[in-house]
Amino acid sequence: MQAFEYIRAEDVASAVALVSGDPKAHYLAGGTTQVDLMLKDGVLEPERLVDITRLPLRGISRDGDVLRVGALATMEELAADVTVAERLPFIREALLASASTQLRNMATIGGNILQRTRCRYFRDPAVAACNKRAPGSGCAAVSGAARMHAILGASEHCIALHASDLCVALVALDAVAQIQGAGAQRSVPLTGFFIVPGDRPDVENVLRHGELLTAIDIRLLPPGTRSGYLKVRDRASYEFALASAAVALTINDGVIAHARVALGGVGTIPWRAPEAEAVLRGAPVGAQVFRAAADAAVHDSFTVPGTAFKVELAKRTLVRILETVTEGSA
Amino acid sequence: MSPMSETTRGASTEVNVTLRVNGSARRLRLDSRVTLLDALRDVLELTGTKKGCDQGACGACTVLADGKRVLSCLTLAAQCDGREVTTIEGLSRDGGLHPVQDAFIRHDGFQCGFCTPGQIMSAVALLAEGRAGSEEEIREFMSGNICRCGAYPNIVAAIRDAAGRDAGV
Numbered sequence A: 001m002q003a004f005e006y007i008r009a010e011d012v013a014s015a016v017a018l019v020s021g022d023p024k025a026h027y028l029a030g031g032t033t034q035v036d037l038m039l040k041d042g043v044l045e046p047e048r049l050v051d052i053t054r055l056p057l058r059g060i061s062r063d064g065d066v067l068r069v070g071a072l073a074t075m076e077e078l079a080a081d082v083t084v085a086e087r088l089p090f091i092r093e094a095l096l097a098s099a100s101t102q103l104r105n106m107a108t109i110g111g112n113i114l115q116r117t118r119c120r121y122f123r124d125p126a127v128a129a130c131n132k133r134a135p136g137s138g139c140a141a142v143s144g145a146a147r148m149h150a151i152l153g154a155s156e157h158c159i160a161l162h163a164s165d166l167c168v169a170l171v172a173l174d175a176v177a178q179i180q181g182a183g184a185q186r187s188v189p190l191t192g193f194f195i196v197p198g199d200r201p202d203v204e205n206v207l208r209h210g211e212l213l214t215a216i217d218i219r220l221l222p223p224g225t226r227s228g229y230l231k232v233r234d235r236a237s238y239e240f241a242l243a244s245a246a247v248a249l250t251i252n253d254g255v256i257a258h259a260r261v262a263l264g265g266v267g268t269i270p271w272r273a274p275e276a277e278a279v280l281r282g283a284p285v286g287a288q289v290f291r292a293a294a295d296a297a298v299h300d301s302f303t304v305p306g307t308a309f310k311v312e313l314a315k316r317t318l319v320r321i322l323e324t325v326t327e328g329s330a
Numbered sequence B: 001m002s003p004m005s006e007t008t009r010g011a012s013t014e015v016n017v018t019l020r021v022n023g024s025a026r027r028l029r030l031d032s033r034v035t036l037l038d039a040l041r042d043v044l045e046l047t048g049t050k051k052g053c054d055q056g057a058c059g060a061c062t063v064l065a066d067g068k069r070v071l072s073c074l075t076l077a078a079q080c081d082g083r084e085v086t087t088i089e090g091l092s093r094d095g096g097l098h099p100v101q102d103a104f105i106r107h108d109g110f111q112c113g114f115c116t117p118g119q120i121m122s123a124v125a126l127l128a129e130g131r132a133g134s135e136e137e138i139r140e141f142m143s144g145n146i147c148r149c150g151a152y153p154n155i156v157a158a159i160r161d162a163a164g165r166d167a168g169v
Helices: A012-020 A034-040 A075-079 A082-087 A089-096 A101-106 A109-113 A166-172 A274-280 A287-297 A309-326 B036-043 B099-106 B116-129 B135-141 B152-162
Strands: A005-008 A025-028 A048-051 A060-063 A066-070 A176-180 A185-189 A212-219 A226-232 A243-252 A255-264 B014-021 B024-031 B062-065 B068-071 B084-086
Touching: A012 A025, A012 A048, A012 A212, A025 A034, A060 A082, A066 A082, A075 A089, A075 A101, A075 A109, A082 A089, A089 A166, A089 A226, A089 A243, A101 B068, A101 B116, A109 A166, A109 A212, A166 A243, A166 A255, A226 A309, A243 A309, A255 A274, A255 A287, A255 A309, A274 A287, A287 A309, B014 B036, B024 B036, B036 B062, B062 B116, B068 B116, B099 B116, B099 B152, B116 B135, B116 B152, B135 B152
Parallel strands: A005 A048, A025 A048, B014 B084
Antiparallel strands: A060 A066, A066 A212, A176 A185, A176 A212, A226 A243, A243 A255, B014 B024, B062 B068, B062 B084
């Protein structure tokens, strides 16, 4: 465990300057990933830690049909928001299915998006082969214990899972990340924010060193939208997903007018499934359509013996939540 | 205190922290790596808060920070500068047990007792959050506190009792 300099940032500009100008500086928010990987696992070794938890990036505000969520809002705070409960209920469902209350009181929305994988091979520096931790070293997980790993966006280079529940709903909603750099601000849709590992699993998203996630903008679902989040896991609570699905549908006279679909527990990134949406759009509500959508969502999977079961599990998870949200719509 | 007080490039690795624990303020100079859990146990000698997994998985280290339950093992002490921290030692009122502590004793809500301070701190917060409405709700919102002895039925009974929903003793 390497010693580090601790600095509490006073404002956004100085925080960004402190990290941008120092390749060995990291941000610290809720700490549930950063402190774990730094002090306990020895995977992250910053020389400078810039604590951003007291920056004014915590508010949740509504502007018309867009909800702006400060990156430092906690998971519990977002779950308790009235607009979320009324207009984005599956965000609340995904949040409350995550972690524990203690962790949700600490973990921030920005940190949830930027959380690192739970892959045990990544988190154990004693394991030599990890392309994410040590580029070019190989992947121990593809021939290891891989029950909690990804099948979509995966390859022999890396099968590390992005374990967020919240992000599954966020990518389904086309949420947009607001980013502050040393020079400029920019906006990036979350569907383009995460980067599929390919042969560079160490590159996880579009952020450049020092860029700070300041807020997430979420467009509210139109009234009447049927949405839901289903998480399938080894325990009834306090466990990561084996498979999960977030869906939002609008239905007119038994026909699906619009569909948003994303999968969790199976992707190297939070997995939007446009192929499934294309199957659903314009189709009648029904079991055959749901199964066809599920087949389309998972058609291009990469499995190892430990993850092979997830192909069928992910399909059934998606079918189940589609059945649940469309109940009584025909 | 760690013998190393500078990074390899000469920056200080120590921090001044004022922790307000159970109503009294303590000014400390700490290595920046010290977690709230280690500051409570090793520096302030408040050993009621337990170190279980030390990795955010078991809930044994649960304390309240500004009234909200958090894991002290994944919180840096430096982050708590000026914050109000409540530990199991701070629950008693006028020398008597907190109602949740009393309920855990009456319902035998433990076996070995190691997870108990974390269970009780979490339960105190659960009641404040208004999440003790049913056994199902208690089980869901206490799921971050693991009891390897499996005293869960009695823990749930103790919390229901403390919530005033079950008069049985």
